[in-house]
Amino acid sequence: MFRFKYFIVTCLGLLLASCASEKPQFSVKTSAKKSIAKLGETVKLSLNNPDGASINSITYSLDGKKVSESLSLKDVKLGKQDLIATVVSGNDTIVAESNLIVLSNKRPQLYTFEIINTYPHDPTSYTQGLEFYNGELYESTGQYGESKLRKVDYKTGEVLKNLDLNNGYFAEGLTILNDKIYQLTWKADTGIIYDVSTFEKLGIFRYNQSKEGWGLCNDGNSLYKSDGTEKIWTLNTTTLTEDNKIEAYTDKGKIGRLNELEWIEGKIYANIYENTGVAIINPNNGATEGVVDFTPLTAQISNYSSNDNVLNGIAYNPETQTVFVTGKRWDKLFEVKIIKK
Incomplete structure (x- = not known):
């Protein structure tokens, strides 16, 4: 009886892990080389979707502020900024995180x-x-x-x-x-x-x-x-x-x-x-x-x-x-x- 219960628990764990792994995996891509851009430039954002999952909506944000796929770096802070895509795929909401480094466009x-x-x-x-x-x-x-x-x-x-x-x-x-x-x-x-x-x-x-x-x-x-x-x-x-x-x-x-x-x-x-x-x-x-x-x-x-x-x-x-x-x-x-x- 103990072995049977152990078998059931193990199978349930494997099933849950399998279900969790079925969530699509996304990452954020930018047109900036090595994700480094300069103040005043425009960077194109896109979503890497290796599994070809269906996409209901994508929302991008930089440093906690909502931005468009055509990201203007005119009025942003410099440095290493959090670049996040919030993706709705089917019934799942998935957050893909990346970084963008923004440099000054002028020498000191x-x-x-x-x-x-x-x-x-x-x-x-x-x-x-x-x-x-x-x-x-x-x-x-x-x-x-x-x-x-x-x-x-x-x-x-x-x-x-x-x-x-x-x-x-x-x-x-x-x-x-x-x-x-x-x-x-x-x-x-x-x-x-x-x-x-x-x-x-x-x-x-x-x-x-x-x-x-x-x-x-x-x-x-x-x-x-x-x-x-x-x-x-x-x-x-x-x-x-x-x-x-x-x-x-x-x-x-x-x-x-x-x-x-x-x-x-x-x-x-x-x-x-x-x-x-x-x-x-x-x-x-x-x-x-x-x-x-x-x-x-x-x-x-x-x-x-x-x-x-x-x-x-x-x-x-x-x-x-x-x-x-x-x-x-x-x-x-x-x-x-x-x-x-």
Whole structure:
């Protein structure tokens, strides 16, 4: 009797597997070579139907938005986008997933700079974030056991206010919006919120999609967060969840390891970790529209190391309309004017 029941169960399992395997298999095809296209191009979409199954309807979507078979890439985000075909075949609804990589259609403009002033900077500060607010400079410094939040007199280097973080935190970027300081930590899945005047801790927030915290900036309304990849997340200012994102791409490919961020006149300036270049990124689609080469500054830093004491720290002062840059454990803070080559 036991063997008979086992036989029946086995047959039923095989029957169900057979029925499941009878569903038609589809995949999405594009006219783009290797599924890589550029902004402004038109890509033809089609369905690969190897079984010749009957098709009732097909709906295509890119990055969660419905698109037509003739896909115009005029107003889309750059980067690796989810390309999905929802197919109704008989009584079945089947989802076929693929990807389309969208590149910029323009090469980044190259920029250089002019040094306006040079100021002292605390060489013990492992700078992770830098930002002006109401004419005053705030700084976040990293390393376990050394992480701090500071207000600094940028002209003298004097520390006006200091808060040491818990030894378990490795502090990263910061930004200030509506009298609140938002400071990231690296791998602790924790952002910290402070009162800008008192440095009193007001609360924390978690990273719901990204794994790490690197850089922060804001446009006066929304927060933007980097996570060490090519992604820049838009944070909901009420829930602080990562509700949206862009990916930084050029006409050749992605720019990864995005670190410290600064919002400057409608663009996101992003420090590239262990690189002397700063990317200028369109916040709407992720296109890298420019690159500032800060390599000449490293010759003026006595302890510069391309592996550790790297460029990191970008702050825009709207009162002077100039940019301030420094690095990890740099002894100088530079006030510069960005110039097209």
